[in-house]
Amino acid sequence: MFSDKANKIFAEVINKYHEANTVDQDFANPYNKDNQLLEHLLYRKCWIDTVQWHYEDIIRDPNIDPVAALKLKRQIDASNQDRTDMVEYIDSYFLAKYKDITPKKNATINTESPAWGIDRLSILALKIFHMNEEANRTEASQEHQMACKAKLNILLEQRVDLSTAINQLLEDIENGDKYMKVYKQMKMYNDEELNPVLRGKKTS
Template sequence: MNATFANDIFRQSIQDYHLTDYVDTPIQNPYSSNGIAFLLYQKNWIDTVQWHLEDIIRSPTIRPDELVAIKRRIDQSNQDRTDTVELIDSWFSDLFLDIMPKPEARMNSETPAWLLDRMSILQLKLYHFREQVERPAVSDEHRQKAQQKLSVLLEQESDLTRCFDELIEDIQNGDRYMKVYRQMKMYNDPTLNPVLYSSQE
């Protein structure tokens, strides 16, 4: 498991989504459900659909009822994203279960799965800035600005690739260790969100 493997799956998911470019297209995950590839594909598909929901919600002609429905869908998507990240971290926790960190090992504040979360979003940015660079009927200035941003994103891709691979290597060598704190989101929990629980009291 390395960054190249993950990025290839993220790019595959993005390409598959854009075959229809439709937020209600059912996911057809090509990987076995008991492997990390399945979770990586699922993670990026969630990100890709949400990316386009975020575009739709900013339409100046969207009806108020549509806006509310999509906002709630985005909230659920954020929960699904977090849940999937935690499943990926569980996979890594199992992978590193028998590794004993060295006494001087440092804890890494960002887990492998949350780094993969950033890498997944970055692949979406790369895809869509390449679209802008290749977009017909735009000014040279627009294309040049898009190319400048694309160049920065490509540098970031290289940096995150190295950071991920170094993190995995360091954990495997016992030089660093991961510690998973499960997300404690409150807004979707009817027992923790005061707007929700006060309406039931």
């Protein structure tokens, strides 16, 4: 099933990141985009999410240097754009895959595209990894560990449900019971023509 593959790759990414455990480490994708395109996209997507997860931890340091914080904010903005771009690449993969499927007359549209469900699955993998760390952190209190174990069980249940829902959505699209409709990005704050602050800074 698709979600089994995705969850396996996400775990691979997160474990690989934590070998060095630094946001500045080099990135290397083990999947060739020419013959393993889907795996390539999933690996890259989760890597972006994993680095950004740790950006978000760092920027919450109450003693962070303001100049460093501003630089990090710019990195988070760029990461958010990369994340959204990757969602569109993954949706483009599925649009191409199912382009010859004729939806049934009573076919319906889902509330989100497959890739946005996959986006949530990637974030969920990170939550599970870090909640598991907290549940087993030996220097933490027993109360803390027990609370985190309870949260971890809920996250694991959520992963089963979300994985099942994504698999079902892809099966419904393949069978013509649902159809894909993707809306491209319409973000305004990075666009010099749409963000009045950026527009005001443009030089002639």
